[in-house]
Amino acid sequence: MIDEGFQLHLPSVDYLDGLRAADASVNTERNYASRIALYLSYTAALGIDWTRPSLQNLSGYLRWLVNEPLPPRGRRPDPEPRHRRPGTANAHLGTVCELLRWSALRGLVPDTVINILAQPKYLVYLPEGLDPGEDGQNRTVRAKAIKFSVAVPGFEWLVYEDVGRMIAVACHARDKFLLDLLRETGIRIGEALGLRREDMHLLPNSTMLGCKIPGPHIHIVRRPTNANRALAKSRQPRWIPIGADTVNFYTDYQYERDEVPRAASSDMVFVNLFAAPLGEPMKYPSTYELFKRLAKAAGLEAHPHMVRHGTITRWIKDGMPRDTAQDLAGHASEVSMKPYVHITNKEMREHAQRVNEIQKARKTK
Structure with missing residues (x-):
């Protein structure tokens, strides 16, 4: 300034x-x-x-x-x-x-x-x-005292298949892993960029790491000392389970990362592999632009936070209890969850049709 x-x-x-x-x-x-x-x-x-x-x-x-x-x-x-x-x-x-x-x-x-x-x-x-x-x-x-009157904005989200299209057009294992991780865990892009290798507990049993949580998972920890200044929004640490496919994406990324010697010394998960400064932690502006390019290549107009909206919506619709989804998402209150649960136009029509059918059935009795 x-x-x-x-x-x-x-x-x-x-x-x-x-x-x-x-x-x-x-x-x-x-x-x-x-x-x-x-x-x-x-x-x-x-x-x-x-x-x-x-x-x-x-x-x-x-x-x-x-x-x-x-x-x-x-x-x-x-x-x-x-x-x-x-x-x-x-x-x-x-x-x-x-x-x-x-x-x-x-x-x-x-x-x-x-x-x-x-x-x-x-x-x-x-x-x-x-x-x-x-x-x-x-x-x-x-x-x-001074502001424009605006309608309450709608929220946009990406469904599971949309992110899959982006993964399909991504050329690098690192980028595929980043997209899949966002899709499966619902973490914010800043939380992903703030991950360190010590946060990746991908074995069926992590007791040797001093962690009693069973199964593959990641830990989200707020660290103001990250060199790329990537910061978890919530001050409360949390863990999120991940599946075998995400572990496989991470494994592919490690093979790709090992081909860049300068990346070996960094303890951050996501690092620069294809542009200078090699081996340095990825930063938000360049990662945001990467996401936009992959979205455009997949025929989408999207930003990273739309993946989080889609993931939390999928959790709720698949029957996950709301308090569990709230904990996984890192929301401090249930009120914070409301903007993240969406319904498509098709689903709205189907719900309305079911209500109409129930009303017709009652009239015929």
Whole structure:
């Protein structure tokens, strides 16, 4: 984060340091940094003091976010201009508000600015688990004063066969293993990149490793010290069983990995084998792009987290108890599970037809 004079923008750096101290993921830090940089560039271009924006300034910035075309994704211009969605603009402004609140604690932003960021809102419908209070005092909360009204977004997911198509077009054993591991375990991409060899307990009996868990499995452990800064979201360690096919994919990958001498010294599971720096742990940006390329080659438009949605949905539909699925997924509460259980349009139609048939049968009695 640098200013127009190529000097560090210290308030922003201080805020990002705070995120890192709170063990925020590298992706969160990267996204927040780009949003803050965009806000600072916008205010500097218009001569606005970033520490003292008015309500009109922030509203104008929100409109600018959706009206300003995005830069081209490659060297060639996009066929049609691309724009941010209102939900994305809301997320940008939310990060700006967090920066302003953080800076207010350090005396850089006046309270008058903080007071315009939120306004009282009465909750007619309470979120699940919220106690309204004896006199309903908890129904009034502070809500964002400036935001676009957007519909609740839908969630996309990849079914088992979709990931199979990606595995089929992958050229390298490492990439096939990564895809299969995501599909079978439902782990986040950051959790996969944070795996170390000591986490792979693939024998029928792991007592020699000091582990009493029977059967092949992997351990997910949050490690802020990972060189690639891959971080498990949950602070609670967990283990996930894996099947024979996943073990076979891992074995094939080990043969491929052994052909790269520089990979021998790394204790990380996923390392660079085909591009510099060889043997170094894979990082999120390059892995994300790899996933996108494989998805495109398989005729799909997808991102890694869609695999997790598909896996958890499959667990529930196959009869796994929800509390077991919650533990395997690493969710702290059942509420966190709700966005991950999906139903297809075909299934919705089949359910509706069954209800109609039951109703018809009742009428004929």
